[in-house]
Amino acid sequence: MSETVLSVQNIKRDYHVSGGLFSKARTVHAVKGVSFSVEKGKTLAIVGESGCGKSTLARIITLIDAPTSGSLQIDGQTVDIAQNGLTSDLRRKVQIVFQNPYGSLNPRQKIGDVLGEPLKINTDTPASERRDRAMAMLKKVGLSEEHFNRYPHMFSGGQRQRIAIARALMLNPKLLVLDEPVSALDLSVQAQVLNLLADLQDEFQLTYVFISHDLSVVRYIADEVMVMYFGEAVEYGTRDEVFANPKHSYTQTLFAATPRADVESIRARVAKKRAAA
Amino acid sequence: MANNAVNATTSAEPSTRSRRAAEFWFYFSENKGAVIGLFVFLLLVVVALLAPLIAPHDPTQQYRDSILVPPFWQEGGSASFLLGSDQVGRDILSRLIYGAQYSLFIGVIVTLLALVGGIVIGVIAGYARGWVDTVIMRVMDIILAFPSLLLALVLVAVLGPGLTNAMIAIALVLQPHFVRLTRAAVMAEKTRDYVTAAKVAGAGHFRLMFVTILPNCMAPLIVQATLSFSNAILDAAALGFLGMGAQPPTPEWGTMLAEAREFILRAWWVVTFPGLAILVTVLAINLVGDGLRDALDPKLKRS
Numbered sequence: 001m002s003e004t005v006l007s008v009q010n011i012k013r014d015y016h017v018s019g020g021l022f023s024k025a026r027t028v029h030a031v032k033g034v035s036f037s038v039e040k041g042k043t044l045a046i047v048g049e050s051g052c053g054k055s056t057l058a059r060i061i062t063l064i065d066a067p068t069s070g071s072l073q074i075d076g077q078t079v080d081i082a083q084n085g086l087t088s089d090l091r092r093k094v095q096i097v098f099q100n101p102y103g104s105l106n107p108r109q110k111i112g113d114v115l116g117e118p119l120k121i122n123t124d125t126p127a128s129e130r131r132d133r134a135m136a137m138l139k140k141v142g143l144s145e146e147h148f149n150r151y152p153h154m155f156s157g158g159q160r161q162r163i164a165i166a167r168a169l170m171l172n173p174k175l176l177v178l179d180e181p182v183s184a185l186d187l188s189v190q191a192q193v194l195n196l197l198a199d200l201q202d203e204f205q206l207t208y209v210f211i212s213h214d215l216s217v218v219r220y221i222a223d224e225v226m227v228m229y230f231g232e233a234v235e236y237g238t239r240d241e242v243f244a245n246p247k248h249s250y251t252q253t254l255f256a257a258t259p260r261a262d263v264e265s266i267r268a269r270v271a272k273k274r275a276a277a
Numbered sequence: 278m279a280n281n282a283v284n285a286t287t288s289a290e291p292s293t294r295s296r297r298a299a300e301f302w303f304y305f306s307e308n309k310g311a312v313i314g315l316f317v318f319l320l321l322v323v324v325a326l327l328a329p330l331i332a333p334h335d336p337t338q339q340y341r342d343s344i345l346v347p348p349f350w351q352e353g354g355s356a357s358f359l360l361g362s363d364q365v366g367r368d369i370l371s372r373l374i375y376g377a378q379y380s381l382f383i384g385v386i387v388t389l390l391a392l393v394g395g396i397v398i399g400v401i402a403g404y405a406r407g408w409v410d411t412v413i414m415r416v417m418d419i420i421l422a423f424p425s426l427l428l429a430l431v432l433v434a435v436l437g438p439g440l441t442n443a444m445i446a447i448a449l450v451l452q453p454h455f456v457r458l459t460r461a462a463v464m465a466e467k468t469r470d471y472v473t474a475a476k477v478a479g480a481g482h483f484r485l486m487f488v489t490i491l492p493n494c495m496a497p498l499i500v501q502a503t504l505s506f507s508n509a510i511l512d513a514a515a516l517g518f519l520g521m522g523a524q525p526p527t528p529e530w531g532t533m534l535a536e537a538r539e540f541i542l543r544a545w546w547v548v549t550f551p552g553l554a555i556l557v558t559v560l561a562i563n564l565v566g567d568g569l570r571d572a573l574d575p576k577l578k579r580s
Contacts, residue, residue, distance in 0.1 A: 062477055091479040104470035108492040118478040167474070 004076070005174050005207040006044075006061065007037040011070035013056050030056040032231040033070070038224070040174070041201065043208040045222035045239075047215065047254070053231040054211045058179045061209060062096045075174055088122045095168035099180040101160035105152035111138070111163055112148040118170045134170070141166040141196060158189035162196065169200065177209045182217060194221055215258050219243060227251050304572035311568020317561035325377040332371040333357070336528040340366035345544045361546040363537060369546065372528035373554050379529045380510045380558060383444055387509035388502050390448035395455020396498065400486045402456065403463030414460070417453040425450045426515055433521040440513075440529070443522040447512045451505050458501055462494035496573040503566035507559040514555050530555050 010033045019025035031053040038044045048054050059065045060072070066082035073079065074093055098104040105114060115134035119125045125133070135145060141162040152160060161181060168176055178197070182190040198221065200206060212218050218225060218239075225242040227235035227250065234248040246252045260266075306312055324331065334340075334357075346362040347354045354361065360370040402413040420428065432446035433439075466472065467490060475489045516522035517531025525536055530551045537547035 064473060064477065088479050091477075094477075096474070096477050098470040098474065100470060104474050106471040106475070106489060106493070117475070117480075121479045121481075121484070164474070167478070171478075 003040050004037050005040050005074070006209065007073040008061070009035045009071045009073075011035070011057070011060060011067045011072065013053075013060060013065070014068045029231055031060070031067075034226075034228070034231075034233045035070075036224075036226055036233065036236060038175075038207050038209060040207055041205045042223040043201070043210050043221055044224045044226060045210045045212060045218040046226050046228060047212060047218055048228035049213065052228045054228055055179060057228075058096065058177050058209070058211055061175075062094050062177050063090065064096075092122055092171040093173055094175045094177065095171060095173040096177040096179060097161070097164050097168050097181045100184050101157050101164055102184075104164050105160055107152055110149050110151055111143075111155075114152070114163060114167055115170055118167065122171060134166075137166045137170060138163075140169075140200070142192075156189075157185050158193060161185060161189075161193055165193075165196065165200070169204070169206075172204070173206070175207045175209065177211070179211045180213070181210075183212065183214060190217070197221065215255065227254065301572050305568050308564075308568040308571050310564045311571070314561040314564025314568065317557060318565055321377055321558060321561070322381065324374055325381050328374045328378055332368075332374045333359070334368035334371040336367065336372045336375040337526045338367065340368075342366070345540065345547070347544070348546050360550050361544070363533075363547045364540055364544075367526075369533075369550055372533060373530070373550060375528045376530045376533065376551070376554065377558075379440070379523065379527065380513070380555075383440070383447075383513045384506040384510050384562075387444050387448045387451065387513070388506045390445070391451040391455055391505055391509075392498065392502050394448070395452045396459050396491070398452075399456040399459025400463050400491060403460035404467060404482070404486050404490070406464075410460070413456070417456050420450065420453045423450075426512060429512060429516060430519065430521060433516060438521045438524065440523040440527065443513055443516045444509075447509050447516070450512070451508060454501060454505070455498065458497050459494060462497060463490055466490045466493050499573060500566055500570040503562060503569055507562040507566070510562075511555065511559055 011031055012029070012033050013031040015028045015030055017026050017028060034053075034057060036044065046054050046057065056065070060067045063079065063081050063086055066080070071078060071080075074090070077090070079090060109117070112131065112134055115137055116127075116130040119130045119133065135148060138145070138147060143159060143162060143166075147155075147159075152163070155163065161184075165181070181197070182193050185193060194217065197208070201208060208221070210218070210221055222239045225235070225237065225239050226233050227242070227248065229248070229250045235242055235246065235251045242251065243255075246255055305315075340362065343355070343358065343362055344366045345364060346358045346366075348361045349356050349359050351361075358368050358370070360368075360373070362368055363372075398413055398417075402410045423431075429443070429446040429450050432449060433442050436442035436445065463486075472485060472489055475485055480489060513522050513529070514531030514534070517529050518535045520535060523529035523532045525532060533551040534548055537544075537551070540547050
């Protein structure tokens with residue numbers, strides 16, 4: 001019954017750094033052959049440290065950049081933007097939510113226009129219907145009608161992230177790429193936004209690719225987890241598999257580095273300290 | 278339900294707009310010089326618009342029996358020529374009042390030409406980068422490398438003297454400043470996430486350039502436009518003085534100065550008043566430009 005929405009085979013992305021006066025031109029391998037697939041309505045979390053290629057991968061999946069090699073299938077359709085360009089049909093299937101809610105909304109655009117813009121560009125929806133749909137989406141993400149004519153600077157970070165999510169959903173995408181959507185928010189707001197994302201996933205049968213470096217968030221939202229390290233996928237499996245039995249040494253280090261606050265681990269830590277003293 | 282909301286929000290909208298205007302005025306009025314400049318400038322606009330009503334004489338009417346009459350407070354002055362008359366008996370006050378029309382007209386047209394051209398070229402350079410950018414910026418560097426008045430003179434010499442050609446020449450000389458400013462602002466804005474978001478939403482190049490990015494680059498451009506406004510008036514006066522701009526008997530301030538050159542020693546008023554008019558106008562507009570910069574630059578805002 002499950003259908004695969006996103007399938008990625010052996011994706012590579014190289015960046016060429018042109019040489020200066022004293023340095024040779026060199027090639028940076030940002031993503032070195034990553035493969036995975038996500039089923040409809042599921043969440044894949046991509047975890048890794050800064051600079052490991054997470055965001056490059058996100059840009060490739062979102063069809064902003066073309067991969068150097070490898071193949072990408074979205075909703076059963078092979079996509080190659082380097083050769084065939086991008087149709088608005090394809091455009092509507094994938095959307096992205098950025099990390100920084102303060103930079104991802106145009107400061108000169110009212111919220112209503114922010115939400116209406118994707119419809120205006122991609123469809124022939126009349127203005128009144130665009131307005132109604134934007135209003136409905138605004139309510140769906142927990143904002144209200146009076147916010148429709150305000151500018152982004154009048155909102156808090158959490159509200160802005162809700163707006164960014166609403167904008168991404170305006171075109172009814174199948175796949176939503178979330179590039180560290182909660183890491184710029186404080187903890188209580190993080191929980192609200194994560195719950196909103198979970199609710200929306202149930203309602204629209206959305207597929208998420210969730211990029212994060214926060215393991216507690218990943219444990220909460222992910223169905224499958226992929227760990228990236230220097231452009232390679234070093235671990236890939238269901239959430240329970242990866243969390244229960246991390247195989248790669250980097251994953252083990254990553255879990256060990258996560259602070260734990262449950263009573264058992266605190267007792268263990270205190271006992272260890274006493275033994276040492 | 279939705280209609281109610283629409284009504285509610287549209288009624289709320291003017292209040293936010295007026296609040297923004299109030300905020301703008303707060304920062305603008307911090308700068309006393311800018312407020313004075315603004316009033317002088319508005320006065321000038323009113324004078325220019327009402328010129329046919331308030332000018333006591335026709336600006337080109339020659340009163341042959343009252344040549345080089347001094348201003349009214351001097352010995353030999355008359356109340357019918359408040360600021361005196363020139364070498365062919367024309368009333369200087371009337372000529373100055375009509376001259377305000379020309380100066381404002383020059384300022385508006387030249388600034389508009391330079392602004393629109395500069396913005397289009399600058400946005401393309403900043404957005405496209407690569408060789409397009411290089412070619413455009415090197416051409417702009419070449420224009421900037423010439424002394425501005427000299428280049429304007431050469432252009433007028435090629436196009437032929439006259440007010441229209443002078444305005445085209447000045448617009449071309451002022452344009453590179455707008456190009457550089459726009460390009461820098463576009464390059465800074467282009468990397469922001471909201472531009473990528475618009476791209477993901479399917480916006481084309483044209484929409485990205487002029488609908489998404491450009492409105493966020495306007496603040497420095499508005500300031501530069503006001504400063505160019507005064508530059509344009511000054512350059513047009515200089516070209517007029519050199520005989521390359523407006524041609525006699527047009528009552529343009531620079532042309533008036535040029536015509537009166539030989540009477541400097543005999544009749545001080547024929548050169549002083551047009552010169553003062555240029556000085557006051559340019560000063561007022563520059564002060565307004567400074568005030569605008571204070572009000573529009575978020576880095577200078579204290580909140």
